[in-house]
Amino acid sequence: MTVHIGAKPGDIAETVLLPGDPYRARWAAQTFLENPVLVNEVRGMLGYTGTWKGQRVTIHGTGMGMPSMSIYANELIRDFGAKTLIRIGSAGALQHRVKVRDIVLAQATTTLGSPSRSIFKELNFAPVADFGLLAAAHAAATARAIPTHVGGIYSSDTFYDERQDLSDQLQRHNCLCVEMEAAELYTLAARHGARALAILTISDHILTQEALPAADRERSFGDMVQIALEAAFTTA
Numbered sequence: 619m620t621v622h623i624g625a626k627p628g629d630i631a632e633t634v635l636l637p638g639d640p641y642r643a644r645w646a647a648q649t650f651l652e653n654p655v656l657v658n659e660v661r662g663m664l665g666y667t668g669t670w671k672g673q674r675v676t677i678h679g680t681g682m683g684m685p686s687m688s689i690y691a692n693e694l695i696r697d698f699g700a701k702t703l704i705r706i707g708s709a710g711a712l713q714h715r716v717k718v719r720d721i722v723l724a725q726a727t728t729t730l731g732s733p734s735r736s737i738f739k740e741l742n743f744a745p746v747a748d749f750g751l752l753a754a755a756h757a758a759a760t761a762r763a764i765p766t767h768v769g770g771i772y773s774s775d776t777f778y779d780e781r782q783d784l785s786d787q788l789q790r791h792n793c794l795c796v797e798m799e800a801a802e803l804y805t806l807a808a809r810h811g812a813r814a815l816a817i818l819t820i821s822d823h824i825l826t827q828e829a830l831p832a833a834d835r836e837r838s839f840g841d842m843v844q845i846a847l848e849a850a851f852t853t854a
């Protein structure tokens with residue numbers, strides 16, 4: 619048991635899927651896992667452990683933003699022994715070729731800042747995905763014929779960002795989409811010897827203002843969960 623996770627030792631699997639939304643954690647666990655058991659509900663941040671094809675998996679919410687992700691990723695890795703952490707998130711597209719419902723596999727992340735920023739001083743650390751997970755997720759998405767993009771993303775600290783100049787530069791430098799947690803997850807995984815990947819479903823488009831209709835969300839998010847589960851155990 620930690621400050622933010624009320625699970626008992628052994629309740630958390632070595633493979634953890636991490637949506638921002640705790641209700642997405644509940645939906646994904648109840649939809650994709652066998653015998654999902656609630657292992658955490660401190661502050662309403664739901665976590666479930668069950669099995670997928672006989673393998674233990676935990677699906678746990680992280681909340682929104684890197685400070686919140688940092689709390690859960692630190693405790694999951696350092697106190698509960700999580701070794702493979704896959705974010706299953708939503709994101710806003712920053713390129714016209716990236717469409718609503720497409721999947722983005724975040725190869726590398728750009729940030730303005732993160733909870734880890736201060737330890738690097740003048741360095742610009744480059745948070746990157748685990749290559750084995752990335753390759754396995756790409757193979758799983760390709761096998762399912764799901765439109766998928768691999769590349770750099772932006773992990774923002776600000777959902778309502780008013781800096782058009784920043785958005786323009788990110789587009790110009792081929793950033794695929796914006797979300798709010800992956801950079802800190804990748805940094806903590808690197809620091810503590812875990813594997814991490816962010817798999818993102820495009821829920822809205824920054825350039826066209828198109829958004830995923832509510833009725834389509836579960837099916838689209840379902841593809842992302844399937845890819846995450848297949849990737850986690852392809853390379854384990």
Ligand SMILES: O=P(O)(O)O[C@H]1O[C@H](CO)[C@@H](O)[C@H]1O
Pocket residue numbers: 637638639681682683706707708709777797798799
């Ligand atoms: O859908 P989730 O996983 O929460 O991810 C995205 O959605 C939230 C913003 O609405 C941020 O957490 C962002 O990263």
Ligand SMILES: O=c1cc[nH]c(=O)[nH]1
Pocket residue numbers: 708709710711777796797798821822824
């Ligand atoms: O962080 C996010 C997530 C989805 N859509 C956005 O525009 N930003």
